[in-house]
Amino acid sequence: MMSHLIVFDMDDTLFPEKEFVKSGFLAVDSFLKSELSICNFFEKAWSDFNSGRREYIFNKVLDDIYSGTEKGKLVDKMVHVYRSHLPSIKLYSDAEWALKHYSKYTSLALLSDGYLETQKNKAKMLDIRPYIEKFYFTDQWGKQCWKPSDCAFKKVEHDFKLKFESYTYIADNPIKDFIAPKIMGWNTICIKRGLGEYDDVQIPSNGEPEHTIKNLYELEEIIKL
Numbered sequence: 001m002m003s004h005l006i007v008f009d010m011d012d013t014l015f016p017e018k019e020f021v022k023s024g025f026l027a028v029d030s031f032l033k034s035e036l037s038i039c040n041f042f043e044k045a046w047s048d049f050n051s052g053r054r055e056y057i058f059n060k061v062l063d064d065i066y067s068g069t070e071k072g073k074l075v076d077k078m079v080h081v082y083r084s085h086l087p088s089i090k091l092y093s094d095a096e097w098a099l100k101h102y103s104k105y106t107s108l109a110l111l112s113d114g115y116l117e118t119q120k121n122k123a124k125m126l127d128i129r130p131y132i133e134k135f136y137f138t139d140q141w142g143k144q145c146w147k148p149s150d151c152a153f154k155k156v157e158h159d160f161k162l163k164f165e166s167y168t169y170i171a172d173n174p175i176k177d178f179i180a181p182k183i184m185g186w187n188t189i190c191i192k193r194g195l196g197e198y199d200d201v202q203i204p205s206n207g208e209p210e211h212t213i214k215n216l217y218e219l220e221e222i223i224k225l
Contacts, residue, residue: 004225005160006102009171010112010119013191014095015126020087021049027085028058028078038066083118087125094216099131105225109156111136111169113146134159148207150180157184168223170216174203182206189213189222
C-alpha cells in the first residue's frame with residue numbers, strides 16, 4: 001500500500017523555464033517570417049528578455065520591427081503561437097534522476113500553474129508520463145484555481161486519500177507555491193538552483209518552505225523511502 005506521495009511542480013523545478021521562452025520566441029519568429037516576412041523578432045525579443053525587459057514584450061518588439069496596421073490582432077496571433085507550440089525543452093539531469101529514482105518506490109504526481117494547452121505541451125515534450133501517476137494542471141479548473149489557491153491540492157488529497165503528512169510538494173516559487181500545502185500540513189521543499197526566476201524574491205511569512213535545496217539529488221537526505 002502506498003504510504004507517500006511526491007508532487008512536483010514543473011517550470012524551473014523539472015526543467016529551465018527559460019528554455020521554453022526561447023523555444024516560444026523561435027516559434028513566433030518563424031511564424032512572422034513565413035506569414036508576413038517580418039524578420040529579427042527572435043533576436044530582439046531574446047535580448048529584451050535577458051535584459052529583464054519583459055512586460056508587453058511582444059507589443060514592444062513588434063513596434064520596433066513592423067510598421068503595419070492592426071498590430072493588436074497580430075499580437076494575439078503571436079501569443080497563440082507562443083502558448084500552443086510544441087517546445088524544444090528537456091529535463092534537468094537531476095530532475096530526470098529524481099523521477100526515475102522515486103517512481104520505483106512510490107507514486108508521483110505533478111501540480112503546475114499556467115495555461116492548460118501550454119502546460120500539457122511542456123509535459124508531453126519532457127516525456128514524463130512514464131513516471132507521473134496523475135497530472136494536476138490548475139488551469140483546467142480555471143485561473144481561480146491557480147496557486148496560491150488550495151483547489152488543486154485538495155483534489156490531490158481527494159484522489160490519493162493519504163494522511164496529510166504523507167504528501168510532499170517540491171517547487172521553486174515561494175511567493176505562491178507553498179502557502180496552500182503548508183496550511184494543509186504537507187511537507188514542502190523549495191528548489192533554489194541559483195539560476196531561477198524566484199531565487200531572490202521576498203518570501204511571505206506564510207510561504208516559507210520547510211526545506212530548501214540546491215538540486216534534486218539532495219532529496220535523498222530528506223525523503224527516505
